[in-house]
Amino acid sequence: MxxxxxxxxxxxxxxxxxxxxxxxxxxxxxxxxxxxxxxxxxxxxxxxxxxxxxxxxxxxxxxxxxxxxxxxxxxxxxxxxxxxxxxxxxxxxRIYNDPDFLTTINIRKKYIMMIREAVKSNNNTIGTFYKNQGKHYRDGEIPVEYETSPIVVIQNSDYFGYGGYEANTLYELFISDIGELFCVLYGEAGESFNEPVEHIQTEGLIEITHWLAEQSFISSDKFIKIKN
Structure with missing residues (x-):
C-alpha cells in the first residue's frame, strides 16, 4: 500500500x-x-x-x-x-480553581513588571554578567564582569531536555524593538540564546529581582525594611 x-x-x-x-x-x-x-x-x-x-x-x-x-x-x-x-x-x-496557584501567577507578574521597569529605565538593556548598560555586551568591548550573576531555570516545551527544563547563567536582560522582555542565557555547552522572561521559573524571577536590587537597578523602597 x-x-x-x-x-x-x-x-x-x-x-x-x-x-x-x-x-x-x-x-x-x-x-x-x-x-x-x-x-x-x-x-x-x-x-x-x-x-x-x-x-x-x-x-x-x-x-x-x-x-x-x-x-x-x-x-x-x-x-x-x-x-x-x-x-x-x-x-x-473539569476546571477547578486553585487560589494559591493564581496567587503565584500574580506574584510572577509582579516580579516581571519590576524587572521590566528596571530594564526600561536603563535604555532597555542591563547586563547581568558583564557590566554593560544601555547596549548589548556583544556590540562593543567586553566590559568588566560582575562578581556574581543570576542562575535561573527555564521551561520551554520546544527543548529536548526532560520536560523542557534547563538551568542557565543569565548574561543580559533587554527589551526588544517590539516591547518584549528577553533574557540572554548561556547554557552548559557555552552557547548563548534569547529567551522570553516568562519562561523563567518563579524562583529565578525572584533571584533576578533581588540581584537587580543588590546592584541598585531596583530601589530598596520596593521592599519592606525589617528594622530601622
Whole structure:
C-alpha cells in the first residue's frame, strides 16, 4: 500500500468511527482536571478551546486525517464539528480553581513588571554578567564582569531536555524593538540564546529581582525594611 493509500485509509477509519465513538476517543486524551491561570471568562474560554484543538490534533495524527483537505471537499464540515460542543462542555466541567496557584501567577507578574521597569529605565538593556548598560555586551568591548550573576531555570516545551527544563547563567536582560522582555542565557555547552522572561521559573524571577536590587537597578523602597 503506497503512502497516499495509507493516508486515505486513515481518513476513512476516522470517518467510520461515528460521532459517539469519536467523542469517546477524545475523552481518552482529556486531562482529568484543569487549573486555569486566570478566572477571567475569556481566558477560561480560551483554555477550553485550546484543549479541544489539542486533542483533535492528536486524533488527526493517529488516523492520518487531513482536516484541512477534508473540509473544503465536504461542504465546509469536519467530523469534529458535531462533537465539539460536547467535548468543550466536558472540559468546562473539569476546571477547578486553585487560589494559591493564581496567587503565584500574580506574584510572577509582579516580579516581571519590576524587572521590566528596571530594564526600561536603563535604555532597555542591563547586563547581568558583564557590566554593560544601555547596549548589548556583544556590540562593543567586553566590559568588566560582575562578581556574581543570576542562575535561573527555564521551561520551554520546544527543548529536548526532560520536560523542557534547563538551568542557565543569565548574561543580559533587554527589551526588544517590539516591547518584549528577553533574557540572554548561556547554557552548559557555552552557547548563548534569547529567551522570553516568562519562561523563567518563579524562583529565578525572584533571584533576578533581588540581584537587580543588590546592584541598585531596583530601589530598596520596593521592599519592606525589617528594622530601622
Amino acid at each position: 503506497n503512502q497516499e493509500s495509507k493516508k486515505q485509509k486513515g481518513q476513512e477509519n476516522l470517518l467510520l468511527l461515528g460521532a459517539n465513538t469519536l467523542y469517546q476517543k477524545m475523552m481518552q486524551y482529556l486531562s482529568p482536571i484543569y487549573f486555569p491561570k486566570s478566572l477571567e471568562i475569556d481566558d477560561i474560554d480560551t483554555l477550553v478551546s485550546n484543549e479541544f484543538f489539542r486533542v483533535r490534533n492528536i486524533l488527526c495524527r493517529i488516523y492520518k486525517f487531513d482536516e484541512n483537505k477534508h473540509i473544503p471537499e465536504n461542504d465546509g464540515t469536519s467530523p469534529f464539528d458535531t462533537i465539539r460542543k460536547d467535548v468543550e462542555q466536558e472540559v468546562y466541567k
